[in-house]
Amino acid sequence: MAVRINAHGVEIDGATYPLYSGSVHYWRLDRDKWPLLLDRVKEMGFGFICTYIPWSVHEIGRGSFDFGEIDPQKNVGEFIDLCAERGLCVLVRPGPHINSELTYFGFPERLFGMESLLAKTVDGATAFMPAPPRFFPVPSYASNEFYEEVGLFFDALCPILVQRQYPDGPVVGAQADNEMSFFFRTSPFDLDYSEPSLELYRKYLTGKYKEIDAVSELYGKQYNDFDDIRPPRSFDAKSARELPWYFDWAEYRELYVFYGIQRTSRMLRERGLGNVFYFHNYPSAYPVSPFHIPKMESQIDVVGVDLYRGRDDYESVKLASRFLAGSSRLPFVPEFGSGCWLWWKPMFLKDQRLSTWTALMHGVKAFNFYMAVDRDRWYGAPVAEDGRKREGYFDFYVNFNKFLRQTRFNEYEMDTDILLLSVAEYERMEQMQSLLSPLPNLEPMGKMPQDWFVPRTPLEGLRDPVGALYKRQWRAMWRGFSEAGFSVSVADSSIEQMMLDKYKMVAIPTFEFLNVSFQKRLLLYALKGGTLLIGPRTPVLSETFATESKFISHVLKPVDFADSVTVGGIDVERVDYFRAEHALFPEEKGQCCAYWRQAEKGKIAHLGFVFQDYHGRDIPDEVRALFKSIASLAGLEPHYQSSAPSTETVTHSGPGGKFLFVSNRSGNDVKTNISAGHQDVLIDVETGDRISGPEFEISLEGCSVRRFHIGGI
Amino acid sequence: MLAKDVQITGIDPAQYERLVVSARSALPEKKDRTLIVFFQENRVSHAVHSERGPLDSVDFKGPGSLERLAAEHSVDRVICVESGAVRRVFTKAQASLKHSQPLWEQMLACRTALMMEMNSGIHVYPDPFKAMPVVPDFIIRLFRMLVPGEFLLTAVAMDRGRVWTSLLVAFEKGEISLVTTTDSLEGMDREFQDMRSAAAAVTAGTISKWGQPTTGAYMEKVAFEQLISSPKPLYEFADLVKKRWIYMKPFPLRLKVALTLISFLKK
Numbered sequence: 001m002a003v004r005i006n007a008h009g010v011e012i013d014g015a016t017y018p019l020y021s022g023s024v025h026y027w028r029l030d031r032d033k034w035p036l037l038l039d040r041v042k043e044m045g046f047g048f049i050c051t052y053i054p055w056s057v058h059e060i061g062r063g064s065f066d067f068g069e070i071d072p073q074k075n076v077g078e079f080i081d082l083c084a085e086r087g088l089c090v091l092v093r094p095g096p097h098i099n100s101e102l103t104y105f106g107f108p109e110r111l112f113g114m115e116s117l118l119a120k121t122v123d124g125a126t127a128f129m130p131a132p133p134r135f136f137p138v139p140s141y142a143s144n145e146f147y148e149e150v151g152l153f154f155d156a157l158c159p160i161l162v163q164r165q166y167p168d169g170p171v172v173g174a175q176a177d178n179e180m181s182f183f184f185r186t187s188p189f190d191l192d193y194s195e196p197s198l199e200l201y202r203k204y205l206t207g208k209y210k211e212i213d214a215v216s217e218l219y220g221k222q223y224n225d226f227d228d229i230r231p232p233r234s235f236d237a238k239s240a241r242e243l244p245w246y247f248d249w250a251e252y253r254e255l256y257v258f259y260g261i262q263r264t265s266r267m268l269r270e271r272g273l274g275n276v277f278y279f280h281n282y283p284s285a286y287p288v289s290p291f292h293i294p295k296m297e298s299q300i301d302v303v304g305v306d307l308y309r310g311r312d313d314y315e316s317v318k319l320a321s322r323f324l325a326g327s328s329r330l331p332f333v334p335e336f337g338s339g340c341w342l343w344w345k346p347m348f349l350k351d352q353r354l355s356t357w358t359a360l361m362h363g364v365k366a367f368n369f370y371m372a373v374d375r376d377r378w379y380g381a382p383v384a385e386d387g388r389k390r391e392g393y394f395d396f397y398v399n400f401n402k403f404l405r406q407t408r409f410n411e412y413e414m415d416t417d418i419l420l421l422s423v424a425e426y427e428r429m430e431q432m433q434s435l436l437s438p439l440p441n442l443e444p445m446g447k448m449p450q451d452w453f454v455p456r457t458p459l460e461g462l463r464d465p466v467g468a469l470y471k472r473q474w475r476a477m478w479r480g481f482s483e484a485g486f487s488v489s490v491a492d493s494s495i496e497q498m499m500l501d502k503y504k505m506v507a508i509p510t511f512e513f514l515n516v517s518f519q520k521r522l523l524l525y526a527l528k529g530g531t532l533l534i535g536p537r538t539p540v541l542s543e544t545f546a547t548e549s550k551f552i553s554h555v556l557k558p559v560d561f562a563d564s565v566t567v568g569g570i571d572v573e574r575v576d577y578f579r580a581e582h583a584l585f586p587e588e589k590g591q592c593c594a595y596w597r598q599a600e601k602g603k604i605a606h607l608g609f610v611f612q613d614y615h616g617r618d619i620p621d622e623v624r625a626l627f628k629s630i631a632s633l634a635g636l637e638p639h640y641q642s643s644a645p646s647t648e649t650v651t652h653s654g655p656g657g658k659f660l661f662v663s664n665r666s667g668n669d670v671k672t673n674i675s676a677g678h679q680d681v682l683i684d685v686e687t688g689d690r691i692s693g694p695e696f697e698i699s700l701e702g703c704s705v706r707r708f709h710i711g712g713i
Numbered sequence: 714m715l716a717k718d719v720q721i722t723g724i725d726p727a728q729y730e731r732l733v734v735s736a737r738s739a740l741p742e743k744k745d746r747t748l749i750v751f752f753q754e755n756r757v758s759h760a761v762h763s764e765r766g767p768l769d770s771v772d773f774k775g776p777g778s779l780e781r782l783a784a785e786h787s788v789d790r791v792i793c794v795e796s797g798a799v800r801r802v803f804t805k806a807q808a809s810l811k812h813s814q815p816l817w818e819q820m821l822a823c824r825t826a827l828m829m830e831m832n833s834g835i836h837v838y839p840d841p842f843k844a845m846p847v848v849p850d851f852i853i854r855l856f857r858m859l860v861p862g863e864f865l866l867t868a869v870a871m872d873r874g875r876v877w878t879s880l881l882v883a884f885e886k887g888e889i890s891l892v893t894t895t896d897s898l899e900g901m902d903r904e905f906q907d908m909r910s911a912a913a914a915v916t917a918g919t920i921s922k923w924g925q926p927t928t929g930a931y932m933e934k935v936a937f938e939q940l941i942s943s944p945k946p947l948y949e950f951a952d953l954v955k956k957r958w959i960y961m962k963p964f965p966l967r968l969k970v971a972l973t974l975i976s977f978l979k980k
Contacts, residue, residue: 112812125807133715135819136812342721344735377726390726435751435759438803452761529802613766642861
């Protein structure tokens with residue numbers, strides 16, 4: 001009897017079930033209405049019900065709880081039984097943090113009087129979560145005392161869940177805590193500086209370095225004991241040699257999140273909830289440090305991101321979906337906005353329609369729509385609290401689920417040839433150097449990206465201001481390939497060799513230092529036959545700034561340098577010149593700033609410059625042409641290219657053939673020409689209309705996504 | 714501000730969407746081109762333009778030169794932040810926060826922390842607090858006398874005999890304890906003959922679900938749109954009631970006095 005996650009959904013005793021879920025909060029709904037509401041969710045085509053189980057709602061005094069004995073609306077066991085009667089599987093989210101717009105996020109108020117279990121800021125003050133209707137002090141996830149209190153709740157709750165877990169009941173999944181993110185205060189020098197957290201920090205350093213002398217040597221400071229080590233409280237480094245101390249703090253903060261989720265899931269498992277899959281959700285659409293999907297998935301089954309996105313957020317939905325598709329075991333959005341809370345930007349049916357289809361188009365395979373049924377402090381779910389079907393909303397989810405089930409879409413794969421990697425060390429550096437600190441940045445690719453707030457003076461020992469330039473280069477690669485018509489997935493630098501080898505091309509911004517084991521994986525990928533794109537610099541240093549380069553014999557040494565030039569019609573900065581056999585741009589005086597070389601069975605392409613910042617600006621045609629020519633090194637050609645600038649296409653392949661998705665992110669209706677490059681037939685999934693040709697003229701409403709069968713299925 | 718156990722329920726998304734769309738179209742065009750200057754001892758350490766990104770050179774001559782900077786860089790707003798100022802705001806705010814405080818007190822604590830840095834470590838042009846109207850103290854005291862401690866308001870805009878958008882808000886001890894729409898009431902999804910019958914139905918529904926409303930304002934969509942597009946909505950409201958474009962039910966004496974006072978202030 002086993003429940004696990006695979007790339008297509010939830011596998012229960014060998015059979016895979018697509019994970020399409022809707023959230024229902026039993027304690028906020030009339031007990032008498034539960035059967036009707038669950039029927040409605042099932043009618044929409046959902047196979048899973050997801051619910052929080054809030055600690056503060058059930059606790060009536062320390063160690064005593066009401067699970068329906070006093071208030072029938074709190075009878076979570078009965079709610080789960082009603083799901084079972086309807087053949088619905090259940091995902092439970094017992095916290096302890098649950099948010100859900102509850103006052104104090106589901107923590108009992110009594111915790112706030114227990115000063116020793118609260119998280120502390122860099123200044124030693126109690127850290128507050130500024131969320132309406134009351135700001136509240138947040139617990140430290142390093143505190144044993146906190147977990148002892150959580151244990152009281154889990155002790156009472158788990159017997160109810162255990163007897164209802166698969167195969168005896170419908171509970172097949174559990175969430176280990178919720179939105180673990182230092183309560184959205186992700187700035188590296190904000191929290192948690194509580195004593196238990198500092199103890200955990202030193203334990204992490206002890207585990208990593210074993211001997212204190214190794215730390216003294218690396219940090220360039222004299223320590224007698226691990227207890228002597230104090231964490232950084234602001235970024236004051238002048239030279240690269242000082243960075244390991246900061247990097248370790250950043251890595252520790254990632255571990256802190258990991259530790260909290262690991263410990264919460266372990267507590268639930270120890271109390272018998274062992275026959276379910278475990279999941280978690282990050283609150284950031286594009287999860288950078290302290291979030292880490294692959295590392296987290298080494299401990300629990302699947303980690304996703306929350307998406308509450310409107311009609312103006314096409315790009316961020318796309319990026320989040322691509323990141324999940326490239327990084328996660330199952331691209332899953334544990335909270336996909338179907339409705340919203342009042343103190344977030346208003347969202348309605350048009351927003352939900354665009355974001356939902358966009359996520360599917362760009363690789364999301366599993367959804368929990370949050371909420372399926374309206375409740376206190378929420379609006380816009382497809383079902384009202386009394387069971388009425390919301391006009392437009394209800395039918396949208398019926399049709400969406402129908403499409404997914406009829407096509408067995410969970411078995412399809414998004415066609416992707418290029419993988420763009422992000423680099424943990426560079427991202428950490430960007431965060432630590434942010435002048436906005438301690439303001440958090442949960443939108444690293446937002447309107448004003450975080451890298452704009454990083455000083456542009458390089459640290460001593462480095463040629464480039466890495467924190468200020470890394471994301472700029474990354475954005476140019478992301479948009480360059482995407483807008484040249486290629487399908488690009490995204491993952492981070494912890495990716496396994498096996499995963500790298502799946503792609504024809506791997507691109508990554510590189511500077512002088514790079515994690516050595518990562519360098520090895522990248523080089524191996526190229527030597528085995530892949531095409532690797534790097535630059536602006538060749539990594540010559542390790543993550544601890546020791547001289548170590550795996551690439552040196554496979555790339556060229558620069559022979560000259562320029563601050564800025566225009567080359568091939570593209571303005572570039574911080575330019576290295578090489579004498580290369582295969583230049584990517586026309587040579588000047590026998591030198592070029594971008595080239596490629598054969599590396600055994602594969603190729604390495606090197607862009608020896610930094611692109612202009614294209615954030616919020618159109619990229620020049622010449623940049624698209626450059627990325628098209630780079631992709632051609634791996635034998636890649638764009639397919640089904642769409643002519644209108646606000647549109648794009650993606651294909652998915654699966655058991656029934658191929659689907660073509662065409663999106664229009666702009667608010668205006670557009671007509672676009674899609675070029676297949678060969679004779680083909682498209683059949684509109686909704687209308688059944690057929691279009692033939694190598695060229696297809698397609699009309700798209702503003703903010704919409706159309707789906708076609710390719711060639712007829 | 715929101716009560717600790719505020720109930721926000723029965724929000725009809727269609728009604729809310731109409732409200733949002735109307736409010737957005739009534740708002741003046743957003744001016745948010747911003748220049749952010751980080752400085753230390755009157756020297757620029759970094760500058761960011763909200764549309765152009767980081768800037769190489771900004772001729773910063775101290776906090777007194779912000780208007781000139783705004784013109785030079787074609788921005789609507791300049792924010793100058795001294796090194797360490799953001800952290801100081803955080804520190805001061807957190808030192809004075811308590812979870813037992815009502816939300817308005819918590820927000821006031823944050824505002825006070827920010828105000829302590831304003832014109833010291835943080836400088837903003839144009840001054841965001843200058844635009845806020847200063848209401849004389851006696852007016853505030855008078856309004857407090859007129860406004861009961863607990864009350865329930867209903868506001869409904871109608872279009873062709875149907876509820877177009879609505880808002881029901883209850884206050885307890887000066888805090889919002891309920892936010893809902895007519896969606897939470899029985900029998901609202903129908904056509905009403907006139908404003909009076911709509912008001913009677915909404916009042917009856919409110920009494921049965923949420924209790925006796927203190928007052929209710931009923932108007933046609935066109936009056937609602939005029940109200941929200943007005944730069945002085947309170948005066949506009951008093952005016953529309955006077956012209957009978959807004960039908961009040963119930964219409965307590967205190968409110969009549971308050972509206973008369975508002976009309977008087979307008980003059």
